[in-house]
Amino acid sequence: MNSQDMSILHLVLNASWVVQLVMALLIGVSVASWAAIFRKLFALKRVRSLNDDFEREFWSGTSLNDLYASAAQNAKSAGPMERIFASGMREFQKLRERRITDPGTLLDGARRAMRASFQREMDVVESSLSFLGSVASVSPYVGLFGTVWGIMHAFTGFAGMEQVTLATVAPGIAEALVATAIGLFAAIPAVVAYNRFARDIDRVAIHQETFIEEFSNILQRNLGAHPAPASASGH
Numbered sequence: 239m240n241s242q243d244m245s246i247l248h249l250v251l252n253a254s255w256v257v258q259l260v261m262a263l264l265i266g267v268s269v270a271s272w273a274a275i276f277r278k279l280f281a282l283k284r285v286r287s288l289n290d291d292f293e294r295e296f297w298s299g300t301s302l303n304d305l306y307a308s309a310a311q312n313a314k315s316a317g318p319m320e321r322i323f324a325s326g327m328r329e330f331q332k333l334r335e336r337r338i339t340d341p342g343t344l345l346d347g348a349r350r351a352m353r354a355s356f357q358r359e360m361d362v363v364e365s366s367l368s369f370l371g372s373v374a375s376v377s378p379y380v381g382l383f384g385t386v387w388g389i390m391h392a393f394t395g396f397a398g399m400e401q402v403t404l405a406t407v408a409p410g411i412a413e414a415l416v417a418t419a420i421g422l423f424a425a426i427p428a429v430v431a432y433n434r435f436a437r438d439i440d441r442v443a444i445h446q447e448t449f450i451e452e453f454s455n456i457l458q459r460n461l462g463a464h465p466a467p468a469s470a471s472g473h
Contacts, residue, residue, distance in 0.1 A: 261420050
């Protein structure tokens with residue numbers, strides 16, 4: 239066997255059809271995994287940017303009513319934190335329009351609306367994360383299956399030979415091991431990305447939960463200062 243016969247391309251083209259199928263599946267999964275990684279990378283960057291922009295505006299002294307009007311107008315382009323805020327304000331104002339004056343009822347309604355919105359936003363932020371986790375955990379085993387099958391196929395071919403040498407064994411074993419290499423190539427980036435994104439998503443969740451608590455405190459202070467059924471006008 240010359241060096242050209244032992245090239246990766248030659249090994250792939252001469253592998254059994256089962257091993258080739260496993261390799262094709264793993265390459266397709268790897269491409270889909272990288273696409274998911276880049277989509278999630280840009281999506282999380284956008285979420286952090288929108289949340290930071292809204293938080294700066296929120297603490298700039300703008301009235302709650304003005305913030306709510308802006309959030310309602312830009313609902314499609316708003317960030318998760320802004321939509322959470324809008325959900326809480328919407329419920330808060332609906333309860334006040336129904337002449338409910340009990341501070342506990344008003345605050346609980348706003349908090350429940352914000353928690354529900356928080357869960358919806360986190361479902362969106364966490365999308366594709368389970369796919370990366372599946373790629374990270376399953377790809378090595380799929381590659382190992384291809385390797386085991388390839389080795390079995392190679393040894394079956396040696397059964398009719400009177401003399402087996404390293405030169406005859408090496409190509410079949412190498413063909414099989416390529417499947418494991420491709421499986422690891424698909425799994426390793428997915429593992430790294432999954433851990434990175436899981437940490438970033440936890441930070442986003444903590445940031446948004448902190449905002450819910452801070453906004454709830456602001457509503458509570460407004461209820462103490464303005465017990466009459468009028469709309470909230472400031473922080």
